[in-house]
Amino acid sequence: MNLKVLSLALLLAGVSTVHAAEGELSIGTEGAYPPWSMADAAGNVTGFDADVGSLLCTKLAVKCRFVVQAFDGLIPALKAKRFDIIISGMSITQDRKKEIDFSVGYAELANMFLVPKTSDLAGIKDIDALLKGLDGKTIGVQTGTTHAHFIEKRVPSANLKTYDTLDNMQIDLASGRVEAAFADASALQDFLAKPEGKDFQFVDVKVQSKFDSTLGEGIGVGIAKESTELKAKINTALCELVADGSIGKSSQKWFKMDISRPCN
Incomplete structure (x- = not known):
């Protein structure tokens, strides 16, 4: 293969090939969604997503470089090749798979509603009753999430308010500008641990992803469609990390439970 043909082949293989040659994997993450992903003022990223990324990089024998990006901008930034992959608590959904590819699902956690203790929703224990009770309510969700799509589909009569970060949503919840979040x-549990969360509680209904396809197929690594070789390597590494308990151990640290999802 001559030099010109080789250069073209590397170009077609995409940015991940270049980074693999450099021994670096760049990872897009939100950095404002505890305990999944938290970034400090210096750009240092911690949380479950950071652990998964570090474990993955160790398996692949490459160096990690985290790039902090607003959640709703992660997929456009991946497609623009600002980084190689996304690790940001991102659920695998059919809509997202039209834009990018995904690894195997490696984690899954139930979705829940948070409401004031005085809310008429607080005592509900049945999903159908909950969806009916949300009719006309002002509900806070993060922009671009499966939670937003779920509300749009299942409670179209709700007043949906979207937020760029979880913190901003929780500020409005605490101030009464939204009636439920x-x-x-795990993300909402962090709010309950704060002083401003003392008058709030979960509705005792866990909304699992199998209840509605809008909630996805578990949490996966977002990968550019052209990065087929990288995807294969990531899938192998993730399955090994789940099987040997590494991802489960990290999730115990951050969530106090094992949310790892075994490979089929």
């Missing part, structure tokens, strides 16, 4: 249970 919908997110994964």
Whole structure:
């Protein structure tokens, strides 16, 4: 193969080939969704997503470089090749698979609603009753999430308010500007641990992804469609990390439960 043909082949293989040659894997993550992903002022990223990324990089024998990006901008940034992959608590959905590819699902956590203790929703324990009770309510969700799509589909009569970050959503929840917040249970648990969360509680209904396809097929690594070789390597590594308990151990640290999802 001559040099010109080789250069063209590398170009077609995409940015991940270049980074693999450099021994670096760049990872897009939100950095504002505890305990999944938290970034400090210096750009240092911690949380479950950071652990998964570090474990993956160790398996692949490459160096990790995290790139902090607003959640709703992660997929456009991946397609623009600002980084190689996404690790940001991102659910695998049919709509997202039209834009990018995904690894195997490696984790899954129930979704729940958070409401004031005085809310008429607080005592509900049945999903059908909950969806009926949300009729006309103002519900906070994060922009571009499966939670937003779920509300749009299942409670179209709701007043849906979207937020760029979980923190901003929780500020409005605490101030009474939204009547309920919908997110994964772990993220909302962080709010309950704060002083401003003392007058709030979960609705005792866990909304699993199998209830509605809008909630996806578990959490996966987002990968550019052209990065087929990288995807194969990531799938192998993730399955090994789930099987040997590494991802489960990290999830115990951040969520106090094992949310790892075995490969089929």
